[in-house]
Amino acid sequence: MIKVSNLIFDYMTKRALHGLSFEIEKGSIVALIGPNGAGKTTLMRCLAGLVKPFSGEIYLNDINVAEDSRNAHRHISYLSDVFGLYDNLTARQCLRYAALAFDIPTGEIDQRVSETAAMLNLTEHLDTYAGNLSRGLRQRLAIALGIIHKPEFIILDEPASGLDPEARLELSKLFVALKEQGHTLLISSHILAELEDYATDVIVLNAGRIVKYEKFGSKTTSADTNNKINIALRVKGSPEQAIQFLEENNSTSDIFGDGTYIHAAVWGTENELCALLRALIKADIRVIEFRPEKNSLKTAYFETLKEGEEHV
Ligand code: ATP
Numbered sequence: 001m002i003k004v005s006n007l008i009f010d011y012m013t014k015r016a017l018h019g020l021s022f023e024i025e026k027g028s029i030v031a032l033i034g035p036n037g038a039g040k041t042t043l044m045r046c047l048a049g050l051v052k053p054f055s056g057e058i059y060l061n062d063i064n065v066a067e068d069s070r071n072a073h074r075h076i077s078y079l080s081d082v083f084g085l086y087d088n089l090t091a092r093q094c095l096r097y098a099a100l101a102f103d104i105p106t107g108e109i110d111q112r113v114s115e116t117a118a119m120l121n122l123t124e125h126l127d128t129y130a131g132n133l134s135r136g137l138r139q140r141l142a143i144a145l146g147i148i149h150k151p152e153f154i155i156l157d158e159p160a161s162g163l164d165p166e167a168r169l170e171l172s173k174l175f176v177a178l179k180e181q182g183h184t185l186l187i188s189s190h191i192l193a194e195l196e197d198y199a200t201d202v203i204v205l206n207a208g209r210i211v212k213y214e215k216f217g218s219k220t221t222s223a224d225t226n227n228k229i230n231i232a233l234r235v236k237g238s239p240e241q242a243i244q245f246l247e248e249n250n251s252t253s254d255i256f257g258d259g260t261y262i263h264a265a266v267w268g269t270e271n272e273l274c275a276l277l278r279a280l281i282k283a284d285i286r287v288i289e290f291r292p293e294k295n296s297l298k299t300a301y302f303e304t305l306k307e308g309e310e311h312v
Pocket of ligand 1: 016034042043
């Protein structure tokens with residue numbers, strides 16, 4: 001369990017984190033999202049014990065990360081969005097070196113290198129120089145180096161950037177496998193659709209503040225609940241008429257467009273959904289798609305930022 005209380009981080013000229021408090025349960029995959037400059041990297045570096053906050057506390061179980069960062073590093077792995085590898089060493093040599101650095105007993109190193117390489121699909125590349133590996137393989141090797149000591153908490157800053165779709169899919173599967181083995185992951189990314197495939201929780205950060213922390217995995221909105229049903233709507237032509245219609249409708253709220261879909265919350269049951277679709281068509285709105293949707297990451301993100309704007 002990771003527990004953060006009143007975390008404040010200041011750069012020389014700027015306060016980047018304004019008193020954050022939250023907890024992450026063991027075995028979660030937390031998506032950390034927010035616009036550029038929100039403070040994601042700063043938060044990750046604090047959690048990894050790489051920089052000391054101005055005030056506040058970070059605990060990984062009973063380890064005070066800021067005060068006992070050497071000990072914390074044995075249990076935490078941090079992969080920066082920009083990372084370096086020893087290009088003149090083979091993947092195997094890089095892994096052996098990391099294993100030694102993490103004090104893995106000499107007799108266990110070969111086995112640990114093989115296991116970690118297998119997990120990252122690197123076995124057939126073990127004798128290739130890191131400098132000769134493709135972008136995707138370099139990324140996987142960097143992750144392998146960070147998890148060879150089986151850290152409990154794995155922090156990854158934009159791990160999928162620059163990877164092709166197949167490599168990203170492989171990475172998503174790896175994250176789920178790591179979670180199933182009991183690791184806790186915090187992953188920042190701007191690729192919301194992908195995070196949605198595996199994230200259990202989401203933290204939305206904006207201007208150094210948490211504007212939303214949602215247990216994303218458990219909170220799906222189903223059409224059976226007699227409550228709020230999120231819908232996504234796509235219309236032919238300009239969305240303005242549909243948005244205005246929804247805004248004037250008594251059973252809908254939280255309306256916003258993302259460029260492709262119009263998202264809204266409908267209050268009621270499936271009956272209200274049917275009635276709304278009928279009313280849209282009657283109003284001559286050319287509906288191409290109309291579907292209930294999960295309380296998605298994208299929805300959470302845009303709704304939250306919209307709320308923020310309204311409060312400015
Ligand atoms: P991005 O998505 O662009 O990577 P981010 O959410 O990771 O952004 P941070 O890099 O943590 O954001 O930056 C948070 C704030 O702190 C930003 O306003 C940034 O300009 C500022 N900042 C970051 N590094 C420094 C620094 N070394 N000195 C001063 N201000 C900094």
